[in-house]
Amino acid sequence: MKTSDEVLRVEAMDAGYGHVRVLRNANVSVRAGEVVGLVGRNGAGKTTFINAVAGLVTASSGAITVNGQNLRGVPANKRVAAGVAIVPSGGRLFRSLTVEENLTIGVARPSAQQLETVYGLFPEMTALRTRYAGKLSGGERQMVAISRALLLQPQLLLLDEPSEGLAPIVVLRLAEAIKSLCASGMGILLAEQNIKFTDLICHRWYAIDKGDISTVEQVVARDALQDTSVAAAH
Template sequence: MAKTSDEVLAVMAMDAGYGHVKVIRDANLSVRAGEVVGLVGRNGAGKTTFINAVSGLVKASAGAVVVNGHDVAGMAAHKRVAAGLAIVPSGGRLFRSLTVEENLSIGVKGATASQLESVYALFPEMRAFRARYAGKLSGGERQMVAISRALLLQPRLLLLDEPSEGLAPIVVLRLAEVIKSLCLRGIGILLAEQNVKFTDLVCDRWYGIEKGDIAPVDAALGQGGGRVVRVAAAH
């Protein structure tokens, strides 16, 4: 995989898994600045393992993970944040006993008023429940907070794991709007999804993953009967 100057992520020949169990095999994937790239696969295909290997939550056993020009494959997860990476895990994983604003502040060790204002501008809806405990939020509200917390880190690369899971259709459309607006800021986004319709709505390119194997995938997944085919462009 050739690295270009606007690439915020280049994964090359990466293996990853748990102990002696290899889940991801010889994976190659790239994301450019201002681009949304989808990683599409069924439940259990290896999407979360791939996302976690890129973020450092799972150790890659082989290959390279280059974030903003730096090979971070040997770095701890918190050091990858300094390289410009942020992750929104499946379900958001907020601190349920803290308020929305406390969850936001703890993510950056004390967010400033101007930083908080930047995410409230992106999600004006959050102003109404900023003092509510995270455990009382709906799925859509939790996702807003989780994305906002990641954005306070000012990433160049944003990893989203199953962002549309469990959300009402109207919330999914709102999420799509936000993702597209983030691309206009130059943020590169990699999202792992089962929801093909949502992926088609927001992504510039797709990769398919099946049993840990990754390849570019046709935009109209149904045209290939769900098979992974080597067509890189999604639109």
């Protein structure tokens, strides 16, 4: 049953690619103003889960409910209209476009206020407006990718491996920004290998191993997480 402040509830979801089932009976919830982690090693199913919620991977059963609306079977573009935005692993910017062109390419006429809001979250980008994305560092690309998603004005933000490949000081900067978004009331689902980063910003987290999702209380002693790669977050 959905609680009044839930922005996301996934119940008994199976998902995968063609006849290959990656996720089995997945159950995850995210409340407004909460950062929830989904932690697991490479190939565990984290990206499949994030993409299934975003509508980029087909969920064959179960429910994906955002703000009370079941979106299973709804196209990805209509999920954006329902308040869902995704930042894929690596950001996936257009390298031949400038920072500001990347920010505005998927948004119909963002207002000056919207742009100033994202520049306020990441002041470092102000000096980068006219720089080509191909010339950015990994941390700068991640800031642009998150800002592009924020211009869609989501209520649920999906982040896939946001700390991957970033220097520790940049990871901390990213953590500050995510905490700020959470404080504004946004619900955030974070898929990560970096347990220290997850612990730094998440209110609670789930573990995923071979497509099976458990609450952290159920998996603390499981071997599935003991060899998960952990990057320094400080």
